[in-house]
Structures are given as C-alpha cells and as structure tokens.
Amino acid sequence: MTDRPHLAVIGAGPAGLAATVAAAAHGVRVTLIDSAARAGGQFYRQPAAELNARRPQALHHQWRTWERLRDSLARYVEAGHATHLTDHHVWFVERRLNRGARAADESGPRDSFTVHVLVGPAQEDPVEVRADAVLLATGGYEKVLPFPGWTLPGVLTAGGAQAMLKGSLAVPGRTAVVAGTGPLLLPVANGLAAAGVDVAALVESADPKAFLRRTRALAAQPGKVAEGAQYAAQLLGHRIKLLTRHTVVEAHGDERLEAVTVAALDTDGQVRPGTERRLVCDTLAVGHGLLPHTDLAETLGCRLEGLSVHVDDEQRTDVPGVWAAGETTGIGGAELALAEGHIAGRSAAARLTGVVPDPREWATAAKSRTGLREFFAALDTVYAPPACWTDLVTDDTVVCRCEEVTGGAIREAVAGLGAGDVRTVKLLTRAGMGWCQGRMCGPAVAGLAGCELTPSRRPFARPVPLGVLARAGAAEDDEHQ
Amino acid sequence: MRSGSPRDLADARPGPVFTVTLDGRDIEAVPGRTVAAALWSAGVTSWRTTRTGGAPRGIFCGIGVCYDCLVTVNDRPNQRACLVLLHPGDAIRTQDGTGHDD
Amino acid sequence: MVGAACALYAARAGLDVVIVDRGPVSGGTTGAGEGNLLVSDKEPGPELDLALLSARLWTHLAEDLGEFIEYEAKGGLVVASTPGGLTALERFAGEQRTAGVVAEPVDAEALYDLEPRLAPGLPGGVHYPQDRQVMPALAAAHLVRVSGARLFTGRTVTAVLRKADGTVQGVRTAPGDILAPTVINAAGTWGGELAALAGVTLPVLPRRGFVLVTEPLPRLIHHKVYAADYVADVASDSAALQTSPVVEGTAAGPVLIGASRERVGFDREFSLPVVRALAAGATRLFPFLADVRAMRSYLGFRPYLPDHLPAIGPDPRAPGLVHACGHEGAGIGLATGTGHLIAQLLGGKTPDLDMAPFRPDRFQDDDEEAE
Numbered sequence: 001m002t003d004r005p006h007l008a009v010i011g012a013g014p015a016g017l018a019a020t021v022a023a024a025a026h027g028v029r030v031t032l033i034d035s036a037a038r039a040g041g042q043f044y045r046q047p048a049a050e051l052n053a054r055r056p057q058a059l060h061h062q063w064r065t066w067e068r069l070r071d072s073l074a075r076y077v078e079a080g081h082a083t084h085l086t087d088h089h090v091w092f093v094e095r096r097l098n099r100g101a102r103a104a105d106e107s108g109p110r111d112s113f114t115v116h117v118l119v120g121p122a123q124e125d126p127v128e129v130r131a132d133a134v135l136l137a138t139g140g141y142e143k144v145l146p147f148p149g150w151t152l153p154g155v156l157t158a159g160g161a162q163a164m165l166k167g168s169l170a171v172p173g174r175t176a177v178v179a180g181t182g183p184l185l186l187p188v189a190n191g192l193a194a195a196g197v198d199v200a201a202l203v204e205s206a207d208p209k210a211f212l213r214r215t216r217a218l219a220a221q222p223g224k225v226a227e228g229a230q231y232a233a234q235l236l237g238h239r240i241k242l243l244t245r246h247t248v249v250e251a252h253g254d255e256r257l258e259a260v261t262v263a264a265l266d267t268d269g270q271v272r273p274g275t276e277r278r279l280v281c282d283t284l285a286v287g288h289g290l291l292p293h294t295d296l297a298e299t300l301g302c303r304l305e306g307l308s309v310h311v312d313d314e315q316r317t318d319v320p321g322v323w324a325a326g327e328t329t330g331i332g333g334a335e336l337a338l339a340e341g342h343i344a345g346r347s348a349a350a351r352l353t354g355v356v357p358d359p360r361e362w363a364t365a366a367k368s369r370t371g372l373r374e375f376f377a378a379l380d381t382v383y384a385p386p387a388c389w390t391d392l393v394t395d396d397t398v399v400c401r402c403e404e405v406t407g408g409a410i411r412e413a414v415a416g417l418g419a420g421d422v423r424t425v426k427l428l429t430r431a432g433m434g435w436c437q438g439r440m441c442g443p444a445v446a447g448l449a450g451c452e453l454t455p456s457r458r459p460f461a462r463p464v465p466l467g468v469l470a471r472a473g474a475a476e477d478d479e480h481q
Numbered sequence: 482m483r484s485g486s487p488r489d490l491a492d493a494r495p496g497p498v499f500t501v502t503l504d505g506r507d508i509e510a511v512p513g514r515t516v517a518a519a520l521w522s523a524g525v526t527s528w529r530t531t532r533t534g535g536a537p538r539g540i541f542c543g544i545g546v547c548y549d550c551l552v553t554v555n556d557r558p559n560q561r562a563c564l565v566l567l568h569p570g571d572a573i574r575t576q577d578g579t580g581h582d583d
Numbered sequence: 584m585v586g587a588a589c590a591l592y593a594a595r596a597g598l599d600v601v602i603v604d605r606g607p608v609s610g611g612t613t614g615a616g617e618g619n620l621l622v623s624d625k626e627p628g629p630e631l632d633l634a635l636l637s638a639r640l641w642t643h644l645a646e647d648l649g650e651f652i653e654y655e656a657k658g659g660l661v662v663a664s665t666p667g668g669l670t671a672l673e674r675f676a677g678e679q680r681t682a683g684v685v686a687e688p689v690d691a692e693a694l695y696d697l698e699p700r701l702a703p704g705l706p707g708g709v710h711y712p713q714d715r716q717v718m719p720a721l722a723a724a725h726l727v728r729v730s731g732a733r734l735f736t737g738r739t740v741t742a743v744l745r746k747a748d749g750t751v752q753g754v755r756t757a758p759g760d761i762l763a764p765t766v767i768n769a770a771g772t773w774g775g776e777l778a779a780l781a782g783v784t785l786p787v788l789p790r791r792g793f794v795l796v797t798e799p800l801p802r803l804i805h806h807k808v809y810a811a812d813y814v815a816d817v818a819s820d821s822a823a824l825q826t827s828p829v830v831e832g833t834a835a836g837p838v839l840i841g842a843s844r845e846r847v848g849f850d851r852e853f854s855l856p857v858v859r860a861l862a863a864g865a866t867r868l869f870p871f872l873a874d875v876r877a878m879r880s881y882l883g884f885r886p887y888l889p890d891h892l893p894a895i896g897p898d899p900r901a902p903g904l905v906h907a908c909g910h911e912g913a914g915i916g917l918a919t920g921t922g923h924l925i926a927q928l929l930g931g932k933t934p935d936l937d938m939a940p941f942r943p944d945r946f947q948d949d950d951e952e953a954e
Contacts, residue, residue, distance in 0.1 A: 035545070035564075037566070042544065047491060047493065047513070048513030048514070048515075048566065049513065050495055050496065050512035050513030051488075051491075051493045051495045051511070051512070051513035051514070052493055052494045052495050052496070052513075053491040053492065053493040054491070054492040054493070054494065055490070055491050055492040056491050058490045058491050058492075059487070059490065059491055092855065094855055121560075121565060121566075122557050122560060124874075141542065141544065141546045142542060151536060151538065153526040153527035153537050153538060153539040154526055154539075155541070156539075156540050156541050156542070156543055157541060157542045157543060157547075159542070159543065159544065160540060160541065160542045160543025160544060160563070161543065162543075163543040163544050163563070164517065164518055164521070164540070164543050164563075165487055167515070167518075168513070168514045168515055168517075168518030169486075169487040169488050169490075169491055169493050169514075169518075170487065170514065170517075170518035170521050170522060171486075171487055171521070172521055172526070172540075173521075173526075194490055195486065195487035195490050196485050196486050196487070196489075196490075255527065255537055256526050256527065256537070299853055301852065398534075398536075401538075401541065401547065401549055402547075402548060402549075403533075404531055404532070404533045404534050404536070413724075416728065417608065417724040417725070417727075417728055418607070418608050418724065418727070418728075418734050418736055419607065419608065419724075420607055420736060420737065421607055423607075423614075424607040424608060424609065424610065424614075424720075427609055427614050427720035427721070428608075428609075428720060428721055428724055430835060433796075433835075433837075433878075433879075434548070434799075435548030435551070435559075435798065435878065436546060436547050436548045436549075437878060437879060439546055439547070440541075440542070440546070440547050457853075458879065459853040459858075459879070459880050460877060460878065460879060460880065463798060463876035463877065463878050464876060464877050465873065465874055465875065465876050465877075466795075466797070466840075466862045466865060466866050466872045466873055466874075466875055466876070466877055467862075467866055467872075467873030467874065469795075469858065469859060469862035469877055470859060470862040470863035470866050470873070471859070471863075472855060472859055473855050473856070473859065474859060477856065532799060532836070559798065559876075578801070579798070579799045579800055579801055579836060581800055581801050581803075582801070
C-alpha cells in the first residue's frame with residue numbers, strides 16, 4: 001500500500017478546518033497543527049472543555065457550519081486520515097530542497113517541509129513535523145491605532161474581549177464601550193451585552209453615508225447584508241447607543257480605565273470641537289480592523305501583495321508545495337476563509353496525488369470566494385479609522401506598547417534624525433523591537449512616519465528558546481549527511 | 482436575550498472551583514479558565530509593570546499576539562496570561578521589568 | 584557609519600558636506616551590525632593602529648553623544664576553551680600589547696569573577712578594557728545630525744561625473760546632479776558598484792553575517808565575550824560558513840549573539856543552519872542562555888577587500904574621488920579614525936597614520952599582474 005502524501009495544515013480556524021476536511025476526503029493524510037487547545041480559531045473559538053458549556057452556540061454565529069466541520073474532522077481523525085495537534089505553536093516552517101531533485105516532475109512532491117513547533121504549557125519543548133507540503137491558514141489579528149490612555153488596564157481589543165468571552169466565559173468588567181471601526185465591533189458589542197455587560201455605546205468612526213456609496217458591491221452579498229441587519233437589530237434590542245462618525249479621543253484612569261472621552265468627527269474625519277463627551281466605563285473594547293499573520297509565509301519566500309500572502313486561483317503561493325487560505329491571504333471573514341480553505345485543500349490533494357485538478361469541482365466555493373472578496377474590498381473603503389488619528393496621538397502617548405516608545409520619540413526620529421520608514425524608526429527608537437516584534441505598533445509607526453506599512457520579516461513566528469534553536473533541524477541534517 | 486453572565490448564557494457547569502495564589506494571596510479559579518480570565522473574575526485587571534515606566538498592564542489583544550499580559554506562573558516568567566490554563570495550586574506572581582528579577 | 588563619520592569630521596574641518604544615500608540613514612550594513620568598537624580582535628598592523636586611533640576618537644564623541652547612542656565602555660573578554668588555545672591567546676595578546684593595546688591575562692578563577700555565568704571548566708582568557716559598544720544605527724544617525732551636513736536619503740547615485748580631464752566633479756541622481764570637487768565613496772558593501780560608476784575598480788565583496796537577538800534581560804553578561812577562534816575566522820579567506828560565538832548584553836536589555844561569516848553574495852534568505860550554529864555556540868559559552876528566548880534575527884553584509892583592510896584615501900585613477908569603505912566587520916569601530924584621516928587628507932594635512940596600506944588602488948597591481 002502506498003503512503004498517502006502528507007499535508008501539514010497550520011491553523012485550525014475556518015480556513016484550516018475546511019482545508020483539512022477537503023484534503024483528507026481526497027486522498028491526502030493531513031496533520032492539522034494549531035496553537036489552541038480546541039479547534040475553531042478565532043471565529044469558532046470554543047469554551048475550554050473543563051467549563052462544560054452545554055450551550056456554547058449562544059456565543060456563536062453559524063453554529064451548524066461549525067458542527068459540520070468539527071464532526072468531519074473527528075471522522076477523518078478516527079479513520080486515521082487526519083491528526084489534530086493541539087497546543088502546538090509553530091515558530092518556523094523550513095523548506096528542505098529534495099536532495100537529488102531534477103527538473104520539474106509533476107508526478108509527486110520534490111521538496112519537503114519541516115514544521116518547527118513549541119509545545120508545553122510554557123511553549124519550551126521542541127517538536128518537528130515533516131510533511132510533503134504545507135497549507136498556511138494562520139489567520140489574522142487586530143489592528144489598533146493608539147490614542148492617549150490606550151495602555152490603561154481595562155482597554156483591550158474588540159477581538160480580545162470576544163476571545164475572553166467565547167473561550168473563558170469571562171467578561172472584563174461591568175460597563176463597556178466598544179469603539180473603533182470595522183464589522184467586528186457589532187458582534188462584540190452584542191456578545192458582551194448578551195453576557196450581561198452594560199454596553200454604554202458602540203463608537204464607530206465610519207460614516208454611514210459611506211455605505212450608501214458602495215450599495216451595489218454590498219448588496220451583491222445578500223447574506224452578509226442580512227447578517228449586518230441582524231447585528232443592527234440586536235444592537236437595538238440591547239439598547240446599545242450607536243454613535244457613528246465618532247471616535248475615542250482619550251481613555252482616562254489612574255491604575256485602570258475609568259472613563260473615555262468620545263467626540264464627533266466632521267466629514268473630513270477631523271474632531272468637531274465642542275462635541276466631546278465623557279462616558280463612564282471600566283472596559284473599552286477597541287479595534288480598527290484586522291491584519292493578516294504572514295510570518296511563516298514570508299520566511300518561506302512566499303510573495304506578499306501589500307500585507308497579504310499572494311495566491312493563485314488554487315490558493316497556491318508562488319513557493320512550490322505551499323498553499324495559503326483565509327485571513328492570511330487577505331482579510332475577509334469566516335465565510336471567505338471556508339471557501340478558500342476548501343479550494344486550497346482540494347488543490348493540494350489533487351496536486352499531491354499527481355492529478356491536475358478540475359476547478360469546476362469547486363465552482364461553488366470559487367464563486368463564493370469572488371463575491372466575498374469584492375464585498376470585503378468594498379467594506380474596506382467604508383470602515384476607516386478617523387483621518388485625524390495621528391493628531392490625537394500626543395508626544396506622551398505610548399505608541400510601541402512593548403518598548404514604551406512615545407509618539408514624541410517617533411516624531412523626533414522622523415523630524416530630527418531623518419527616519420522615513422518603519423524599519424529605520426524601529427532602529428532609532430526601539431519601536432517594534434519588543435516581544436510582539438512590531439505587530440501591534442507597526443501601523444501606528446507607519447502612520448506617524450508618513451509612510452506605507454510594509455510587512456516585517458520575522459524569521460521566528462514565536463520567541464524560541466536558544467536551547468531549542470541550537471538543535472532545530474539538526475537531526476534531519478545529520479540524516480542527510 | 483441577555484443573561485446575568487456568560488456562564489449562564491452558555492449554560493456552563495464547570496467542576497468545583499480550586500485555589501491558586503496571586504502574589505501569595507489565595508484566589509478562586511473556575512476550571513478551564515486562563516490566568517487572565519481567573520484574574521479578571523477576581524477583579525484584578527493588571528499583573529505586571531513595564532520595564533521603563535513601571536506602568537501597569539493586563540490583557541490587551543487577548544489572543545497571544547501582543548505579549549502585554551506577561552505574568553510569572555510557577556516561577557516561569559513571561560507567560561502569556563491569556564493563553565495559560567490554570568491548575569490547582571498554581572502560583573501566579575506579578576512581574577516587573579524583564580520578569581527575570583532585575 | 585563610515586559615511587556619517589566622514590561627514591562629521593569633514594564638516595568640522597570647515598567643508599560643506601552633502602550626504603546621499605539610496606536608502607535611509609543606517610540603511611546598509613550599519614543597521615545590521617552589533618556596534619562593536621574593538622581592539623581585542625586585531626593583530627598588530629595597520630588595522631589595529633586605525634582601531635586604536637578610532638577608539639580615542641569615539642571616547643571624545645561619547646562625551647556629548649554617549650547617552651544617545653547607548654555607548655558602553657564595557658570591555659571585551661576573549662575566552663579560550665583549551666589550555667593550548669589559552670597559550671595561543673596569551674601569545675597573541677603579548678603581540679597586541681607591543682602595539683599599545685591594554686590586554687590583561689585572566690586566569691580560570693578571575694574569569695568567573697568577570698563573568699560568573701560562563702560555562703564551567705574554561706582555562707582562562709584575556710580582558711581588553713578598551714573594547715566598547717554602541718548602538719550602531721543610532722550612532723550613525725546622531726553623527727549625521729551633529730555634522731550638520733545636508734542629507735538626501737532615498738536618492739540613488741547613478742553616475743559619478745567627471746570632467747574632460749578626468750577629475751571628479753560630482754554625482755548624478757534622479758532629482759538632479761550634486762556638484763562637488765570631492766566625492767567620498769562610503770558605500771560600504773556597495774563601494775565596488777559606486778567605484779565602477781566612476782570608472783575604477785574596487786573589489787569589495789559581501790561577507791554575510793547573522794545576529795540573534797534575545798528577549799530583554801537584566802545585566803547578566805557584563806562584557807563583550809567571545810571565543811578565541813573569532814580572530815582566526817576574521818582573518819580567514821574561507822568561503823564556507825564559519826561561526827564562532829560572540830555574546831554581549833546591551834543597554835536596552837536584549838543579548839546579541841553572533842557571529843557568522845559566509846560568502847554567498849547578497850543572499851538575504853534566512854538560514855536555519857547558520858542561526859542554529861550561533862545558538863549552539865552561545866549556549867556552550869553561557870549555558871543559562873538555553874532557556875532564554877530568541878526574539879528575532881537579522882543579517883548583514885560586511886564589505887571586505889582581498890587583504891581584509893579597508894580602502895581609505897584618494898583614488899589616483901579618478902582625482903577627486905576618495906574611498907572610505909571595505910571595513911569588513913569593523914566598520915563601526917573604525918569609522919571615526921577613517922573620517923578623521925579623510926578630513927586630514929582633504930585639508931592637506933599629514934594624516935596621523937601611514938595611509939599606504941589603505942591605498943584604494945593597491946589592487947590595481949594585482950590586476951595587472953594577473954594579466
């Protein structure tokens with residue numbers, strides 16, 4: 001019996017799950033590698049098993065889709081076609097060029113990959129997973145632009161509030177303001193309210209009229225429009241005040257958050273003087289959109305377009321043997337991730353078994369993909385942070401949270417030392433040199449430096465103990481001596 | 482539909498609470514919760530101070546990306562409180578500076 | 584860095600200076616270095632003389648700029664791993680002393696007083712109190728600022744303009760020409776490319792090096808510490824990968840770990856085998872580092888010339904063109920001496936060092952012989 005080709009899927013969110021199920025169903029052995037204890041990623045984040053939640057669907061949308069994926073995965077694991085590795089934190093994917101490989105031979109894999117992982121409660125112990133191909137479904141994370149007081153305890157990301165709610169059944173406090181911009185704010189506000197938090201307001205900087213300018217693109221996805229309407233209705237039901245064309249100008253508190261000041265924006269995105277008002281709250285859930293995780297892809301040499309991994313119609317990157325799907329190829333939500341994951345899984349299964357795939361077999365997913373990509377491209381023009389956000393950042397406002405680099409230090413590097421790009425600002429101020437390696441402050445530094453945000457090169461997707469690094473890949477190299 | 486709490490909303494029936502310590506003081510933890518969630522439930526929103534400014538920090542991104550929520554658990558510094566699950570008897574300690582007892 | 588130093592000393596000598604870089608400040612090898620100001624790793628000879636001169640000049644600059652550039656007078660500690668290695672190291676140190684280097688032998692006991700966390704069982708080493716460290720990107724940026732020179736970043740030199748009689752009269756860039764009777768080639772690893780624009784050859788080649796950066800730590804490593812085999816690696820002509828451990832703390836907290844040398848052209852791809860070797864070397868020297876996390880890694884291309892000495896001085900083949908590049912892994916440390924000597928030459932003064940070993944056209948003879 002010949003061995004099935006082995007595909008490593010990294011990330012067990014909607015894209016990774018859809019890819020795993022699609023690939024396992026078509027002749028490929030899949031190892032699904034994920035850093036969480038349970039599958040689901042962010043969108044389908046499940047409460048920890050020990051919480052014994054009998055009605056987790058109360059916290060979720062599209063529960064039945066999740067159930068189908070979860071059950072499919074379980075069937076393939078049971079059948080031995082898939083393995084699900086939990087609490088596995090990938091820090092590097094190594095591409096090993098096949099020794100003795102000759103010119104392109106489409107009948108089988110030529111390169112192989114080693115996925116370098118950290119496991120254990122402190123993510124200290126090394127594990128290496130070898131595969132014939134990898135599929136990157138590494139998801140996204142929240143973008144937050146700084147404002148005075150944003151580092152106070154009690155201020156957290158909108159997605160973070162949702163993650164704590166879904167994963168730990170915990171809420172941060174009693175009274176919350178949800179703020180920023182983006183479609184994520186609606187379910188977060190509703191979710192917190194349903195869980196008993198008093199949500200004082202949803203503060204959205206976008207202009208509702210901007211939706212009207214994009215009606216055609218938006219109406220092309222009636223499902224998404226209905227979803228939005230549902231969120232809006234829930235907002236009303238929870239009596240959450242919706243303040244559009246407003247922004248948080250400052251968060252107040254001593255050791256923790258006590259209140260925020262919000263203000264109205266004019267049509268140019270500038271604060272309208274005299275419209276400031278104070279909202280008492282102990283929690284501020286804030287977000288300004290999402291950014292893709294692209295570290296593993298970039299280190300593998302995959303081409304990026306803007307901030308996202310470039311893929312073709314089969315979800316292949318330009319590195320042979322590497323597929324990518326979901327937020328990592330461009331922010332577009334769970335449904336798009338499902339479509340992309342499915343196509344990626346089908347393509348990988350075909351290519352790895354030496355078959356040229358017929359795209360008609362995933363025509364539905366492809367149509368969904370096209371439509372949703374257009375929808376989210378339209379949304380991107382609607383949901384914008386306020387044009388004046390850099391003005392709100394004072395010289396004392398911490399911009400790089402990890403290294404505590406202020407707006408003033410960054411401005412000094414730009415004006416006084418001639419820094420004009422994110423990397424040079426980093427070298428001259430340390431902004432982006434801390435634990436998070438610039439993930440959180442990158443957009444802000446780019447904005448303050450007046451330049452484009454370009455992807456950072458991060459060979460280590462996670463901090464890795466030097467003792468682990470000292471042995472990483474060595475055993476395999478020895479084998480090939 | 483509004484509930485009194487997320488546990489009610491999800492109809493959660495975790496096992497009995499257990500005790501962990503925060504800087505030596507006992508706090509109760511519900512099984513299945515992360516350090517961050519347990520501390521929130523105990524009314525604690527910050528558990529570290531920053532290296533330069535000594536400013537208090539707790540959770541920010543909640544998903545293990547920002548490394549703001551670093552805390553010392555069982556003498557291991559720089560653990561992400563939003564990821565680490567608690568077990569009975571765990572000792573959580575507020576950390577300052579680099580977390581390595583500067 | 585070398586360009587920044589040339590600008591500073593030239594400006595101080597009264598010249599009107601314009602700096603042009605196709606990238607940002609500290610965008611080349613300077614932004615990928617460790618910031619070493621070393622005398623410890625140099626054998627007696629022109630480079631060591633330049634290093635001693637440069638060290639004195641850095642000390643002066645540090646009086647005003649020290650706090651802005653993370654200047655640390657921490658000293659270097661070279662560690663032998665075997666008694667034979669220690670003997671060789673002590674002999675080398677003796678030679679360095681004759682050239683003016685302060686080199687203090689350190690026996691096994693004193694070694695652990697200086698660096699308590701070194702791996703046990705090491706026979707000894709040599710302490711070099713004159714070694715210093717700066718944060719190189721900051722240092723270059725501040726030298727540029729203090730120089731008062733006009734700075735054009737993001738501007739590529741596409742030609743070196745020469746008059747009919749061959750003398751240099753400036754450079755061409757997309758937005759326009761910049762005219763000057765003196766053009767200083769401080770393009771580091773790309774110095775050969777710039778020289779070619781002026782119609783002369785300067786065989787600068789890249790030697791790739793990786794650096795590992797750890798999480799922020801309290802001061803656990805007190806000096807720049809490296810294994811005695813580092814010196815042999817620097818002088819080697821081998822194209823193959825060479826690594827030998829170099830470890831130091833920084834004022835900001837993270838520990839920097841080097842050092843690797845490879846001739847792979849300008850390949851920017853991350854190499855796990857190289858970085859693995861760096862981690863292995865560092866943890867052998869300092870076992871506690873095994874539990875310390877690496878946060879990031881970066882690479883740079885050291886500019887080297889065939890005899891491992893920089894090219895400093897006017898180019899007789901293109902009057903008006905002055906070279907100041909090819910400092911290999913010592914560019915940060917040697918920048919001040921280079922800038923000072925160039926300023927002296929431009930001012931018609933007798934330079935403080937014999938410039939013959941640094942002649943930019945010294946390879947011409949090799950070329951001619953080869954034909």
